Amino acid sequence: MIPATFDYRRADSVADALALLHEYGDEAKLLAGGHSLLPLMKLRLATPQMLVDVGRLGQLSYVRQEGDEVAIGALTRHRDLEVSEVARHSVPVLAHVAGQVGDPQVRHRGTIGGSIAHGDPASDLPAVVLALGGTLVVDGPGGRREIPSTEFFTGFLETAVRPDEMLVEIRVASTAGGWSFQKFNRRAQDWAIVGAVAVAAADGATRVSLVHMGATPLRAAATESALAGGATPAEAAAVAAEGLEPPSDANASREYRRHLAEVLVRRALEDVSLGHG
């Protein structure tokens, strides 16, 4: 399978990438690790006229402790996040989940920025950033702006990043508390049929997010409010799918996904309350 023809430019800096996006407008797409975009282009489900390659922007590959937050450059590859000492120490859930994405070859190429900007409800890292209450930093013609993760995912494969903007950094709070990641899939390298992330946040609340349970990565709102109201893990998990409309596909029906969400959220919450992570 061969992608349709396109022009290709390699950006040497963020400013260069933004200038190219501005110049080519809707015809242009950023290329980071290419592990979501190239498969779509090979299937001709995506046919951008111009690829702006930001994959080499080493200045956007970092994991840094900044006060009680961790800042991650958008071009940080999954493997680099998985083995980052800073991430393992300050946000172990993020390092752990980065190590569960796809397979080693995918992790050697894919980037956290690409994973978040793609906005795929089946992806793991967006759910973690949601559960951590993270912030996404984008750069564009009007300068940098910060978007809370709860406002970032706007629709299926759609985010709050405008066509002339670029995601440059992901910021999450350090978490000393418990966490859990539950991923259910049938083959080792696959995306989750359903996944659940639970994090005991510094403010005492437990935040829960879900993978592949709707059009976007999302927080399990009903579960979170049940927990805030004093529900047990089992009670809070029983409402995990409330108000959600997960997709039906070849892997699982909508009903099965709803069932999985309840089971996985219960496991995640029990895991967190046992102090695991």
Added chain:
Amino acid sequence: MRVGMTVNGKAHEQEVEPRLLLVHYLRDVLGLTGTNIGCDTTSCGACTVLLDGVSVKSCTVLAVQADGASVTTIEGLAPGPDQLHPVQQAFREHHGLQCGYCTPGMVMAATSLLAEHPHPTEQQVREGLEGNLCRCTGYHNIVKAVLAAAGGEVPKEPVA
């Protein structure tokens, strides 16, 4: 567009279309047909090569993305024409292949795995090869071969 890269220690430079995939560059432009295409959808790992030392699926990398990089394919792994790389040797000794179609990708993925985990457990080998599919061996002998290449204990009956 002009791309230059070092493949198996030799410098190459060519004019290519931006949409040319690395696997096609290796196979069709350079004639290095040891790297196989199995699924063409980033699933099977048959096309695995080392890009700047780490395993990647070359059906999902553009040749232009590898501009300036160093690529190692199965043809470039052995230290000399009459020698085998330790991972190749171990695959041979432990019957880590049957039809051999997955083997170049398996060997490259295993080489990258051993660079990251020089003394892997059996579980680490199994998980480290999750991006490579084999329709013949049932994986047991591949796992044995990789453990042997790492100089570790080779289980008689690996537990799945």
